[in-house]
Amino acid sequence: xxxxxxxxxxxxxxxxxxxxxxxxxxxLMLVQLGLLVGMFGTVTVLAxxxxxxxxxxxxxxxxxxxxxEIPASLAALVRANADITRTETLRVRDGSWRSASGTTxxxxxxxxxxxxxALSCPAPLKQWLCALLATPNTVVVDRSEANKLDTTTAGMAxxxxxxxxxxxxxxxxxxxxxxxxxxxxxxxxxxxxREGDDVGLVTFVLAELRKGAEPATVVNDLLTLLPPKTxxxxxxxxxxxxxxxxxxxxxxxxxxxxxxxVLGLLIAxxxxxxxxxxxxxxxxxxxxxxxxxxxxxxxLGAVIVEQAAWIGAGGGVLMLLLVALVAQLAQHFYxxxxxxxxxxxxxxxxxxxxxxxxGLLALRExxxxxxxxxxx
Amino acid sequence: MTASVVAAxxxxxxxxxxxxxxxxxRLSVEFWPGExxxxxxxxxxxxxxxxxxxxxxxxxxxxxxxxxxxxLWSLTARALERFRYQHCGYIxxxxxxxxxxxALEQVALPLRFGGELxxxxxxxxxxxxxxxxxxxxAQLRPSELSGGEKQRVAIARALVTQPRVLFADEPTSALDSxxxxxxxxxxxxxxxxxxxxxxxxxxxxxxxxxxxxxxQLRNGVIHQDQRMAPAVRSPLTGEAx
Ligand SMILES: Nc1ncnc2c1ncn2[C@@H]1O[C@H](COP(=O)(O)OP(=O)(O)OP(=O)(O)O)[C@@H](O)[C@H]1O
Ligand SMILES: [Mg+2]
Numbered sequence: 001x002x003x004x005x006x007x008x009x010x011x012x013x014x015x016x017x018x019x020x021x022x023x024x025x026x027x028l029m030l031v032q033l034g035l036l037v038g039m040f041g042t043v044t045v046l047a048x049x050x051x052x053x054x055x056x057x058x059x060x061x062x063x064x065x066x067x068x069e070i071p072a073s074l075a076a077l078v079r080a081n082a083d084i085t086r087t088e089t090l091r092v093r094d095g096s097w098r099s100a101s102g103t104t105x106x107x108x109x110x111x112x113x114x115x116x117x118a119l120s121c122p123a124p125l126k127q128w129l130c131a132l133l134a135t136p137n138t139v140v141v142d143r144s145e146a147n148k149l150d151t152t153t154a155g156m157a158x159x160x161x162x163x164x165x166x167x168x169x170x171x172x173x174x175x176x177x178x179x180x181x182x183x184x185x186x187x188x189x190x191x192x193x194r195e196g197d198d199v200g201l202v203t204f205v206l207a208e209l210r211k212g213a214e215p216a217t218v219v220n221d222l223l224t225l226l227p228p229k230t231x232x233x234x235x236x237x238x239x240x241x242x243x244x245x246x247x248x249x250x251x252x253x254x255x256x257x258x259x260x261x262v263l264g265l266l267i268a269x270x271x272x273x274x275x276x277x278x279x280x281x282x283x284x285x286x287x288x289x290x291x292x293x294x295x296x297x298x299x300l301g302a303v304i305v306e307q308a309a310w311i312g313a314g315g316g317v318l319m320l321l322l323v324a325l326v327a328q329l330a331q332h333f334y335x336x337x338x339x340x341x342x343x344x345x346x347x348x349x350x351x352x353x354x355x356x357x358x359g360l361l362a363l364r365e366x367x368x369x370x371x372x373x374x375x376x
Numbered sequence: 377m378t379a380s381v382v383a384a385x386x387x388x389x390x391x392x393x394x395x396x397x398x399x400x401x402r403l404s405v406e407f408w409p410g411e412x413x414x415x416x417x418x419x420x421x422x423x424x425x426x427x428x429x430x431x432x433x434x435x436x437x438x439x440x441x442x443x444x445x446x447x448l449w450s451l452t453a454r455a456l457e458r459f460r461y462q463h464c465g466y467i468x469x470x471x472x473x474x475x476x477x478x479a480l481e482q483v484a485l486p487l488r489f490g491g492e493l494x495x496x497x498x499x500x501x502x503x504x505x506x507x508x509x510x511x512x513x514a515q516l517r518p519s520e521l522s523g524g525e526k527q528r529v530a531i532a533r534a535l536v537t538q539p540r541v542l543f544a545d546e547p548t549s550a551l552d553s554x555x556x557x558x559x560x561x562x563x564x565x566x567x568x569x570x571x572x573x574x575x576x577x578x579x580x581x582x583x584x585x586x587x588x589x590x591x592q593l594r595n596g597v598i599h600q601d602q603r604m605a606p607a608v609r610s611p612l613t614g615e616a617x
Contacts, residue, residue, distance in 0.1 A: 003477070003485065010476030289472040292433055293537065294461030295489040296454075372428040375468045375545065 004306035011279070015311060018275035018358070022315030023322065025268030026351045029261045030323045033343050036257055038336035040247045042175040044240040046110065049122035049173065052088070052206030053215045054078075054222070055239050059232045063243040065108075065177045067092070069201040070231050078205055078233075081221055083213035088119040089202040091185055093192060098158040099150035107149075108178040109139075109159060111188030119206045124170045125182060132167040133184045140182040143169040144334040148179065162191050174336065177247075205231075265354055272358035276308060280365050285374055292371040301363045308359025312352035319351060320344070379406035380573040381541055386429055386439035388422075399425045400436060401596030409540070412564045412574040414583060417593035423577040424545055426593065430575065431543040432460050444540050461490060465534030467544040471526040473518040473533075479505060480514040483532045490537070504532040508562060524555030531562060541573040542566070553582055560586040 001009075008015055041048070044064050047055060056078060058068035075087040091111035098104045112120040114133035121130040129140045139159070141149055146169055151157055155166045159181065173180055183191070209218055215235040222233035234242070248254040280287070287300050323339070330337035388400040399422040407413050407430075415423050428434035430441055432448045441448045444463060451459060473482050484501035488494070505511055508528040518526055527547060534542060544563065548556030560576065560583045567574045567588075576587070584590055584604060592600035 003474075003481075003488070006481070007474065007476040283474065285468075285470055285472045286474050289466065289468065289533075290486070290489060292431075292460070292466045293464065293486055293534075294457040294459070295486070296457060299489050372424075372434040375433075375466070375470075375472075376424040376428070 002303075002306060004303045005310065007279075007283075007303075008307050008310055014279050014282075015275065015307070018272040018308075018311045018355070019315050019318070021268045021271035021275075022312055022351050022355050023318040025264040025354065026315060026319035026347050027322045027326070028264040029350070030319065030339060030343065030347045031326050032257050032260065033347075034323070034327065034330070034337045034339045035335070036248075036253060037340070037343070038330070038338040039176050040244045040253075041338050042336045043177050043247050044243045045173055045175050046090075046092075046122065046180070047236050047240050047243075049124060050090075050120060050206065050236070051123075051208065052119045053209050053236050054084070054207040054218055055234045055236055056205035056207070056222070056226070056231050057203075057234065057239070059228060059230065061232065061239075063246040064239060065175070065243070067203050069203055070205065072200050072202045072205070074226070074231050075205045077225065078207055078222060081207075081218060081225065083210050083218045083221075084207045085210050086119060086208040088113055088206045089185070090120045090204040090206055091188055092203040093188065095159045095181065095191060097149060097179070097181065098161075100156050101150055103150035105149060105179060107159070107181045109181050109183060109188055109191060111183060111185035114184040114186075119208055122170075122173060122182070124172045129168045129170060129182075133182065133187070135167065136184075137162070137164050137187055137190070138167040138183065139164045139187070140168050140170050141166060142173040142180065143171050144174040145179050149181075159191050160193060164191075174334065176336070265350065268351075268354050269358050269361070272308070272311065272355055273361035276304060276311075276359055276362035277365060279307075280304060280362050284365065284369065287366060288369055288371045288374040291366075291369055292375065297363075297367050297369070300366050304362055304366065305356060305359040308355045308362070309352065311359075312355025315355065316348040316351045319347065377408055380409045380444055381407040381430060381575070382442045383426075383430055384440050384442075386426070386436045386441070388425055388429060388434075388436045388438075398596055400429065400439075403439070403597050405591065405598050405601075407541075407573050407575055409573045410567050410571045411588040412560070412567050412576060412586065413589045413591060414587045415575065415577045415591050415593060416579060416581075417599075419579070421593045422596060423593055427543055427545050427575065427577050431464055431466060431541075432456050433466075461486075461537065463540045465537065465539035465542045467527070467530055467534050467542065467547045469546040469549050471518070471523075471530045471550075473526060473529060475518055478515050478517055479510060479521065479529045479532075482518075482529055483536050486533060486537050500536055501532070504536040505529070507535060507566070508532045522555075523551050524558060527551060527555075527559050528562065531559070531566075535566065538570070539572065541575070544574070544576045546577055546579075548578060548580060548583065553580075556580060557582060557586065 047064055056074055058070050061067045072089050078087050093109050095107050095109040097107040114130055116126050116130050146152055151166050153169055157164055219233045219235050327337055383405050386400045386403040389396050389398045391397055417423050429436045435449055480501050483504050484497040487497035505514055508531050510528055548559050563574050564586045566572050587604055590602045591598050
C-alpha cells in the first residue's frame with residue numbers, strides 16, 4: 001500500500017473533516033441542481049409527457065406556459081409535409097376552480113382528445129384516464145395537487161361556474177408554474193364563457209412523424225412552410241429546453257444557484273486545504289527528514305496530492321449515497337427532483353478537483369520547508 | 377588515508393546589521409572514514425549550524441565543503457539533493473518517524489522514494505533493521521517502540537541507503553544515558569564495519585568513550601581537536617551489534 005493511503009487509513013479521523021466538506025459541498029450542489037432541474041422540468045411536463053415530436057406554437061413563444069393562440073387550420077397546412085402522419089390540436093385555457101367545500105383557485109385547463117391513442121394524451125393518463133374523459137364534464141387532476149384543489153376521485157367541483165366531476169387522479173403531471181386540470185376539448189369548450197371568441201383558435205398543433213423521420217429536419221421544413229408571423233415550429237425537445245432556459249434566466253434562480261454552488265465549493269476548498277495543511281504540518285519533521293536525505297519536494301508532494309485525491313473520491317462516493325437518499329425522499333413526498341448522469345458526473349469531477357486543488361494549496365508548506373531550520 | 381569530509385574557511389552569520397551574530401568564522405576541519413567524531417561546545421556555539429553546512433543542508437555565507445571529493449556548495453540545488461541521497465545519512469534528536477508506519481516500512485521508505493522496487497526495498501530494510509538489532513520489531517509502529525528503539529529505527533532508516541557519511545545532531549539527548557551510550561556505540565560499530573564517516577553533535581561528555589575524536593567549538597572555530605585513546609569497548613556494544 002502506498003504511503004499516502006497508509007497514513008490516510010491510520011489517521012482517518014484527522015482527514016474526516018476534509019472528506020465531509022467535499023461531500024457536503026457536492027451534496028449541496030447536487031440537491032440544489034436536482035430541485036432546480038426537477039422544478040423547472042415540471043414547467044414543460046405537458047410537452048415532455050406527450051408522444052408528439054413536433055409542436056407548432058405562436059411565433060413569439062418563449063415558454064410553453066405562455067403561449068398565445070394560433071388558428072386550428074394550421075393543422076391542415078402542417079399535414080402537407082410528407083413526413084407528418086397525423087396532427088392534433090391541444091387547447092390550454094385559464095380557468096377558476098371552486099371545490100365542493102368552497103376552495104377557489106386559478107387553474108390551467110388542458111383540453112385533450114379523449115382517447116388513449118391520442119397524440120395529446122399525456123403518458124400518465126394513457127392507461128385509462130384519457131378514455132374516461134370522453135364522458136362530458138369530467139376532469140382529471142394530479143394526485144400531488146389533489147390537496148390544494150381540495151378534491152379527490154369522484155369529487156365534484158366547478159370550473160368557471162360549470163359543474164365537473166373528477167374521474168381520476170394522475171401521477172407525475174405536476175407543474176410549478178400552474179395547476180393543470182385535464183379535460184376533453186369538448187368539455188373545455190363548454191367551460192369557456194365567451195364561446196364565440198375562440199372558434200377555430202387553439203394553443204398548440206401537435207404532429208406525429210413517420211417512423212425514421214428526423215424531427216429537426218421536419219421542423220426546418222415547416223419553418224419555411226409556415227407563415228412566420230402566425231406560427232413557429234419546434235421539436236418537442238427544443239420547445240422544452242427553450243422553456244426551461246427562459247424560466248432559469250427570467251426567475252434569477254439560475255444565478256442564485258451558481259452563486260451558492262461557488263460559495264459551497266469555496267468553503268470546501270478552505271476546509272479541505274486547511275485539514276490537509278494541518279496533517280502536513282503535524283508531520284512536517286518527518287517530511288523534513290526526507291527532504292534532508294534528498295527526496296525532491298515534488299515526490300513528497302505527490303503523497304499529499306494522492307491523499308487529497310482519495311479524499312475527493314471518498315467524498316464523491318459518500319455524496320452519491322446521500323444524494324440517492326435525498327432523491328428517494330423527494331420521490332416519496334412528490335417533490336420534483338431530477339438529476340442527470342451528466343450532472344452527477346460533473347459534481348463528482350468538481351469534488352475531485354476541489355480536493356486536489358486543496359491538496360496543491362497544502363503543498364506550500366512542503367516547498368517552504370528548510371530541513372536545517374526544522375531539525376536543529 | 378584521505379579525509380572524506382573537508383571544510384575550508386566556513387563563514388556563516390545570522391541576521392543583518394546590528395543584530396548580526398557570527399556563528400562560523402573561517403572554520404576549517406577534516407573528517408576521516410571509519411571514525412566517530414563528536415562535535416561539542418556550549419549551547420549556541422554553532423554546532424548545528426556547522427553540521428548543516430557540512431551535510432549540505434545549509435549554504436554557508438562563504439567557504440567550501442567537500443564530501444568524497446565533491447564540492448557540495450558548487451552543485452545546483454537538484455544535484456545537491458541527488459548527492460545527499462546517494463552519499464549522506466541524517467539522524468536527528470527527534471526520531472521523526474511516521475506514526476502510521478511499521479518499523480520496516482519506515483526504513484524501506486527512503487528506497488521507495490528513490491524508486492526502488494518494493495521487494496528489494498523490503499529486503500534491504502530488513503538487513504538494516506537487523507544491523508541495529510531490531511529484526512524482532514519490524515512490524516511494530518512507533519507508538520509500540522521505546523525511545524531507544526525508535527532512535528535505532530531512525531538509524532536503520534539513515535543506513536539503508538548505505539551513506540558514506542552519517543550526520544547526527546544530538547541523537548541521544550531524548551534518551552536516557554544507557555540508551556544514549558548504546559546508540560553512539562552502534563554508530564561507532566557502523567563506522568568501523570562500513571568505513572562510514574560519522575559526525576555526531578552532542579553535549580554529553582559520557583559519549584566521549586565511544587568516539588575516536590572530539591572537537592570543541594568556540595567563537596566560531598574549532599577550539600580543541602582531541603584524539604581519544606582506543607576505549608575499552610562497552611559491553612552494551614556487543615548487544616547492539
Ligand atoms: N535561523 C536562525 N536565525 C537567527 N539566528 C540563528 C538561526 N539559527 C541559529 N541561530 C543562532 O546561531 C547560533 C548558533 O546556533 P546553533 O543552532 O548552531 O547552536 P548549537 O551549538 O547547535 O546550540 P545547541 O547546543 O543549543 O543546539 C545561536 O546563537 C543561534 O541563536
Ligand atoms: Mg544544536
